[in-house]
Amino acid sequence: MMRKLRFLLALWLGKCARLALRVLKRNATYFPGVVALKICPDFLGQVGKPENIIAVTGTNGKTTVSNLIADVLTDRGHKVLSNRLGSNVAAGIATTLLSGSSLSGKARYKTAVLEIDERSSKRIYPYLKPKLLVITNLFRDSIMRNAHPEYIASFIEQAVPRETKLVLNADDLISSRIAPENERVYFAVDRMDTDVVECVNLINDLQICPICSGELVYDYRRYHHIGRARCRDCDFKSPEPDYLGTDVDTAAMTMTVTDKQGGRAVYPLLSDSVFNIYNVVTVAAALHEFGLSHEEIAGSLRRTKIVETRYNARQAGNVRVVMQMSKDKNALAGSRAFDYISQLPGEKEIILMMNCMEDQKKWSENTTWLYDCDFEFLAREGITRIVCTGPRAKDYYLRLLIAGVPEEKLRCTMSELDAPDLLAYNPGESVCLFYGTDALDLVYKVQAKIIRCAEEAAAK
């Protein structure tokens, strides 16, 4: 009885907090859950949960995949509860569930699509018991929070309920081996023209056979440890996919997805990035397992039409100004962004300001990630100048020298607003600004200055 009362108090106060924050136009996706969990630590256990929960987790793509799954289900007429735009830790999930329940705590939705932070697994899955858990991939992430992907895999592994069916990436031998006793299906993307065999990245987190420690040999590799591999010394190999993406056509922006029962459909691609190609096959696998047909999923995806732009670009003077976000202190995000931008057609000048400004205020950024990140891609032809800026400019400068960028291409200034002055603005080129996420005001100021400088250069 006390337990029930405490739960109801938590629910109502959580709802009040949510209402108040919404009236004040504040972020109402986290704090109400904090209140509810504070009053009733067992809140996630007691609150009404939709019958069908699809949970989505993983290092990359979890937001896009959960949004797409929710969009398709909504398009098919389902009423979907989701934490879109909200927090993906326990308090965020509590907020989402309290917003989706009645005053007595009963679920008002039959279906929920929830993006879940990998590290919060233990505080969420035991209560949630999702019908499907989609794991997009696991990569090396922030050293301080995430250590290494095996560590994150252990978080999910220890928490995932036995009855949850897993939707896993067959091309990722780290995440696809989680909870081997659970029912599971695998998705994969077949060989592509851009594949390699040897790893060209510094980060390669699965090089040995998990059974016998023998060397893993790749039939094809997308990047890092993603691809199809087998052990040289024993019969261990990547699992066979139940859903396989083939015939990726980045001109027509389509891909065929075939399932093990022979069902297939042509799916729309949302962008030509490999991450987004995976996102589509992931969504196809998850929703087909949920019970939708390929035609329904592909049809809805075509209608949702979220075409993702890889970057934001605009013309200024005689140059194109390209804004490329790259999550701070994240080597993998940096590697992907450097790889992509360095291969854009034409000549490029670059400003690097991916410093973590928050860390700089409090202590000093842990820069070990610079030596996990493929700065070597910035030594490619076509990049004519790189300006290092911000509090860690000198670290970037040294890293680029070690990466093989000639000294004459490098400039260095601690002041971000001086960085645009150090570019040449050669007609026809792209000027790319790489920026972290925690000092956007400053980023916009630098962007404005680049545009001004480019226009002035053109006027001369």
Add this chain to the structure above:
Amino acid sequence: MTIEILFPEVCNLYGDLMNVEYLRRAVPEAEVVKTSLKARPRFLDGDVSLVYISSMTERAQLLARDALMPHLDALKAKIEDGMPVLATGNAMELFIREIVDEGGGATPMLGLFDLVARRAMERRYNGLYLGKFEDMDIVGFKSQFSHAFGGEDVPALFETVRGAGRNPEEKREGIRCKNFMATYVLGPLLILNPPFARYMLRLIGAGDRPPAFEKAAMDAYELRLAEFKDAKRGFTYG
């Protein structure tokens, strides 16, 4: 000159391996040998100028320990003989007595040095490091689940000025025995500390050669040193 990297297929976290690449840039003629878990370590059969081993996962610590265990006596003799070894991050724990998990059992390690690491997988220690090696200032980063205790008679590699030593209450950091050097400081230690890189180059027989890109490295080092000496700055994260 030969630099041997032990088990790079599993010992490769946090940019540590760039330490060897940085040395090689200063000594382009150096041969870098990568020894896998299933291969016989090169240092057993001939002179190696430096054996390097990087940060790794907790599972990899067991694999690396098992790969070295059959050669324990030879390894001991080589260290006694003055073979240079550099171990960064939790590679140090390969050489100590054991790792004890919070609420769990003890994992025996190679036992060359009488230290015990206490590990809590739910609590990661993240901090900056400022210490002394002989008369040099050492700057670096720590990010780890464990700290080492005991080892009253085991000489330290660094004397801590700010941050955690072998554990947060301890000024002594790492292990030094002849030319065997191990430290919890991880990542590109030699790149962050060009004076220490210069010392290493001399130690491995490169003479008085400067580390690669020494001026740029010194610029970055001096800025970081000033930040780490700034008493107003925090030293442990989160």
